[in-house]
Amino acid sequence: MAGTVRVETPEPGIARVVFDHPERLNALSNAMWDALREIIAALDADETLRCVILTGAGERAFGVGADISEFEQNRGDVERARAYAARTHGALAALQSCRHPVIAAIRGLCVGGGLELACCADLRICGEGARFGIPVKRLGLVVALDEMRPLVELVGPANALQIVLEGEIFPAGEALRMGLVNRVVPDAELAEAALASARRIAEGAPLVARWHKRFVRRLLDPRPLTEAERDESFACFGTEDYRIGYRAFLAKETPVFVGR
Known part of the structure; x- marks a missing residue:
């Protein structure tokens, strides 16, 4: 079986993207890399969406990245490796540029490209x-x-070098120490913990979540901020969601944001 990437909707405004290839520890075939890029692009364009959960099927793995059985086809020489990288990097870039917050819910092995x-x-x-x-x-x-780059930005150069130079498979506690994961929960509670986090995100103003994602990424760029970029910090005050939010707060009501 080649495996698939499928999308579920556990609740309105929340999408769950599942790497479904459990017999190969959710290794991604060429078709799965392409499907992931296309799925994320479609979700990015969905104005009703508030959060995406990324996870693997089964109990054994989140994912192990590239399918080694395809290495000769994909990485048999430099030119084939370049072509394969264009495919995989396209999927990674789609995830990084997705407007909506993305949560990785990780069970079992999360190694290599996973x-x-x-x-x-x-x-x-x-x-x-x-x-x-x-x-x-x-x-x-x-x-x-x-x-x-995403690994270095997340855990810093020293931890990134430890991961790639030693090449060890390490447990959840070490991942938490490095800052690789935000939290560790009992395995049986993972799906609900990820969904609870997605709910908390989905309750907020979606434009604010998108701005915050962009601001954090921009602040990782060492170039000086422009005045136009600084001024974007005030754009939220012209949105309908801002008016909804502060009026609901004053009225002690739960805001229902509309994303504009």
Whole structure:
């Protein structure tokens, strides 16, 4: 079986994207990489969406990235490796640029390209039994610059080098210490913990969530801020959601945001 990437809607405004290839630890085939890019692009364009959960099917793995059975086809030489990178980097870039907040719900193995995908999410929640690593030193290949950047931004250069140089598979507690994950929960509670986080995000003003995502990413860029970028901090005060929010607060009511 080639595996699929499927979308579920557990609640209005929340989408769950599932890597469904459990017999191969949710390794992503070429078709799955392409499907992931297309799915994320479609979700990004959905104005009714408030949050995306990214997870793997089954109990054994979030994902292990590339399917090694396709290595000869995809990475048999430099030119094939470049072409394959264009495919995988397109999916990673789609995740990073998604307007909506993305939560990675991680159970079991999260290694190689699976960890790279998780690093492209905004929040990472894992089960106690989750295990992490990028053991590419055993394969004689590198983590490309575009794949390494999210990891370095997330855990810093020292931890990133530990992950790729030692090539060890490490437990959830170590991932939490590094800042690789935001929280660790019992394995049986992972799905509900991720959904609860998505609900909290979905309750907020969606434009604010999108702005905050962009602001954090921009602040990782060392270039000086422009006056236009600073001025964007005040754009929220011209939105309908701002009026809804502060009026609901004064009235001690729950706001219902409309995304404009």
